[in-house]
Amino acid sequence: MVKPTKPHHIETELVFSKSSDQFNASVPPLYQSATFKQESLSNMGEYDYTRSGNPTRTYLQHKLAAIMKANQTFAVTSGMGCLDVIVRLLLPGDEVIAGDDLYGGTHRLLTYMNAKGDLKVFHHDTTNTELMKSKITPRTKMIFLESPTNPLIKVCDVKAISDYAHSVNPDVIIVFDNTMMTPLLMTPLDLGVDIQYESATKYLNGHHDIMAGVIATRNPSLAERVYFVINSTGCGLSPFDCWLLSRGLRTLAVRVERQQRNCVKIAQFLEQVGFKVRYPGLKSHPQYELHRSQCLGAGAVLSFETGSVTLSEKIVEACDIFGIAVSFGCVNSLISMPCKMSHASIDAKTREERDMPEDLIRLCIGIENIDDLIQDLTRAFLKSGAVKLNERDELFNAFPVHPKL
Numbered sequence: 001m002v003k004p005t006k007p008h009h010i011e012t013e014l015v016f017s018k019s020s021d022q023f024n025a026s027v028p029p030l031y032q033s034a035t036f037k038q039e040s041l042s043n044m045g046e047y048d049y050t051r052s053g054n055p056t057r058t059y060l061q062h063k064l065a066a067i068m069k070a071n072q073t074f075a076v077t078s079g080m081g082c083l084d085v086i087v088r089l090l091l092p093g094d095e096v097i098a099g100d101d102l103y104g105g106t107h108r109l110l111t112y113m114n115a116k117g118d119l120k121v122f123h124h125d126t127t128n129t130e131l132m133k134s135k136i137t138p139r140t141k142m143i144f145l146e147s148p149t150n151p152l153i154k155v156c157d158v159k160a161i162s163d164y165a166h167s168v169n170p171d172v173i174i175v176f177d178n179t180m181m182t183p184l185l186m187t188p189l190d191l192g193v194d195i196q197y198e199s200a201t202k203y204l205n206g207h208h209d210i211m212a213g214v215i216a217t218r219n220p221s222l223a224e225r226v227y228f229v230i231n232s233t234g235c236g237l238s239p240f241d242c243w244l245l246s247r248g249l250r251t252l253a254v255r256v257e258r259q260q261r262n263c264v265k266i267a268q269f270l271e272q273v274g275f276k277v278r279y280p281g282l283k284s285h286p287q288y289e290l291h292r293s294q295c296l297g298a299g300a301v302l303s304f305e306t307g308s309v310t311l312s313e314k315i316v317e318a319c320d321i322f323g324i325a326v327s328f329g330c331v332n333s334l335i336s337m338p339c340k341m342s343h344a345s346i347d348a349k350t351r352e353e354r355d356m357p358e359d360l361i362r363l364c365i366g367i368e369n370i371d372d373l374i375q376d377l378t379r380a381f382l383k384s385g386a387v388k389l390n391e392r393d394e395l396f397n398a399f400p401v402h403p404k405l
């Protein structure tokens with residue numbers, strides 16, 4: 001018999017609850033209170049004011065620490081709120097390196113700070129490890145990484161970059177946005193990352209009914225500095241949103257597994273039809289092996305090109321089950337054109353410099369029946385004229401700019 005000494009697997013930890021609640025409530029209680037009475041003038045007790053701490057937030061943060069393999073986590077009002085807290089750890093004029101395919105909102109905040117002279121931001125292609133190494137200097141104070149990136153699905157070698165950066169400057173802070181993979185598929189803190197953050201608006205909550213962000217670290221001094229900023233600025237997540245996020249988290253494993261299974265089938269279908277598909281679960285992805293070496297799965301977001309902006313627009317608008325919306329990680333499937341939607345905050349010139357195709361379509365796959373999803377896409381492809389049926393009723397790409405792989 002195996003000795004029962006191992007910690008829980010993540011699937012178990014997500015649904016496990018051990019309450020210290022006075023009534024043994026099996027679901028974490030909601031402390032919808034801004035203030036807490038003190039025992040006396042000199043004894044404040046554990047909580048005084050919800051901006052500084054709240055039992056529902058503490059419950060959530062402990063659960064998140066267990067699944068993210070962190071010492072401490074902090075729940076804040078959005079993914080962008082996480083980034084705002086993290087950049088406040090820097091000093092005026094500090095040099096930072098960021099990827100050249102970051103979520104549009106991340107790019108917007110870093111560009112704003114760069115323009116104001118708060119930071120000096122350098123963008124580089126993180127998939128090129130040697131290039132990244134050549135750009136890291138003792139003056140580099142923070143490095144922002146995403147892998148796979150949103151929306152170009154570029155993969156970087158997180159451990160190689162983190163190890164090299166720490167060897168050049170032991171105090172450099174490696175910041176990793178793990179929104180795409182979730183703690184289920186990737187543990188960036190195991191790869192040398194100092195601070196991991198995620199937009200919990202996406203998979204962690206999974207139902208698109210709250211905005212939230214989570215910051216995680218194993219470094220006690222960084223945790224102290226992060227907490228200081230959160231308490232000082234008041235961006236801690238509200239009790240009710242903490243409660244909803246705790247509820248959403250319980251189904252993370254089943255949702256992500258199902259979404260990923262659907263996504264693999266859709267990626268294969270799109271590639272077979274002849275589109276250029278970006279998905280790290282396909283062997284055609286340039287960093288397929290690297291992604292496999294640092295993640296447990298390919299996730300449920302992919303993007304593909306049609307060769308024409310007009311054609312892409314027609315496809316997007318012809319879908320029925322796939323809703324036209326920004327965001328991802330919800331239980332229902334979404335379709336979008338990043339250059340017009342989620343990444344419109346990156347100006348057209350920069351998008352072109354970074355080879356971001358204007359015709360790019362992003363699919364965020366949900367938990368629906370896979371046959372319905374493929375039928376919805378097939379109908380949209382036929383209606384838009386992107387694909388046609390041959391005499392044997394087989395689909396073929398009517399505009400094969402990207403020859404069948």
Ligand SMILES: Cc1ncc(COP(=O)(O)O)c(C=O)c1O
Binds near residue numbers: 078079180202
């Ligand atoms: C990869 C990534 N990081 C961070 C964010 C920001 O998260 P939020 O919308 O919760 O502020 C988003 C999307 O918004 C995202 O796609």
Ligand SMILES: N[C@@H](CCSC[C@H](N)C(=O)O)C(=O)O
Binds near residue numbers: 105325343
């Ligand atoms: N109008 C919003 C766009 C949010 S994009 C949300 C998500 N990260 C995605 O990639 O779809 C903004 O200006 O931030």
